[in-house]
Amino acid sequence: MMLPENVTVLGDPHLGRKFKTGVPLHRVGERERSQWGDFQLSLMNCETEYHINMGDLFDKFVVPPEIVLEAVRIYKQAAKANPNTIYVVIEGNHDRSKDNAKASSFDLFANLVLDVENIIVVQESGMLLGSNMAVLPYHPFRSAEEILDETPGDLDVVFGHWDIADFGGENVIPTELMARRGIRLAVSGHDHVAREERRHGVDIIVTGSMQPYTHAEDTSGEFYKTVTLDELAELDPTNMNIRVLLREGETLPTDLDCLSLTAKRVTDEDDKVEVDTSEFDSLDLGQMLAKSLEGLSISDTLMEAFNAAS
Numbered sequence: 001m002m003l004p005e006n007v008t009v010l011g012d013p014h015l016g017r018k019f020k021t022g023v024p025l026h027r028v029g030e031r032e033r034s035q036w037g038d039f040q041l042s043l044m045n046c047e048t049e050y051h052i053n054m055g056d057l058f059d060k061f062v063v064p065p066e067i068v069l070e071a072v073r074i075y076k077q078a079a080k081a082n083p084n085t086i087y088v089v090i091e092g093n094h095d096r097s098k099d100n101a102k103a104s105s106f107d108l109f110a111n112l113v114l115d116v117e118n119i120i121v122v123q124e125s126g127m128l129l130g131s132n133m134a135v136l137p138y139h140p141f142r143s144a145e146e147i148l149d150e151t152p153g154d155l156d157v158v159f160g161h162w163d164i165a166d167f168g169g170e171n172v173i174p175t176e177l178m179a180r181r182g183i184r185l186a187v188s189g190h191d192h193v194a195r196e197e198r199r200h201g202v203d204i205i206v207t208g209s210m211q212p213y214t215h216a217e218d219t220s221g222e223f224y225k226t227v228t229l230d231e232l233a234e235l236d237p238t239n240m241n242i243r244v245l246l247r248e249g250e251t252l253p254t255d256l257d258c259l260s261l262t263a264k265r266v267t268d269e270d271d272k273v274e275v276d277t278s279e280f281d282s283l284d285l286g287q288m289l290a291k292s293l294e295g296l297s298i299s300d301t302l303m304e305a306f307n308a309a310s
Contacts, residue, residue, distance in 0.1 A: 001196045006048050007050045008048045008050070009052050009054055010039075010042045010210060011207040012054060013039050014058070015057060019259075031260075038211060040074050043078035044078050044082075050085070051086070052135060052159050053090060054092075055094075057106060058106060061102075061105065075116070079117075079119050083118060086119075086120060088127075089109075090137050090189065092137075093138045093171070122135050122137045123137050124137065126151030128153050131154075132154060134155050135160070137161065138161040143171070157186075157187065161189045164188060164206055184202065187207065212224060223239075223240065226264075227243075229244060232244060232253070237257070237258040239258075242259075244263045245264055245266045246266065247265075
């Protein structure tokens, strides 16, 4: 199962996502910077005719304006550097509100790239690419089947932002209709776990997200890792998100240099219960307060009060 040779896809970026849980103070911001790095690399290094962002450009309906402006800057930079590539951005479910009266950060992005000929934003309806492909957006008030049905053309390949598992909603990938129309390949964002499936005779490529954002999404275990304390001792966790399985009497290390540290308590029966990791997070509170008070005449007094309260 292969993508068309003239297409590069970018799984859901979720720009503006905040990584806080279990993140040591001196590592705050690293995941966000790595997101931007991967995002820019995908856009700038594209040599195919089409580059398709598979939806959820932003993590939320409204993100800070600096996030939008940076996304616009990178897209415009890439479009200028690669004038023979058409950059297509599909609207995803995180990019849109169910209140039509509200404008989103994605709407702002779409308006800010209107002047760039080789950037196309797909929001309300399907759009043809070449002679046999189409891209279809997520829509809160129209079903995936309806949007596909209204998209004309003798299509072989479609790109969208669909639910792969059928939870009963109207955004489920409409493979029966695809099969009736002779579509042979559907490429979908939205689901963050990359994989391939076949349904109603239609091949499905799930791109996965640009990065894994949870332990469940990292099927390779390269970025997110769950280990025992003994296994942790054999790892270099510097560039990993670590979840430690703790047995009775065990505690989290307080000096581990990693991207994030969380824990689960494991009983003798292997029942796993979430452990409150606030004791790890609170290690940074004193550092944060001390840094913010630098140079103030009352800093010593306030730090004494903080330490007494702690």
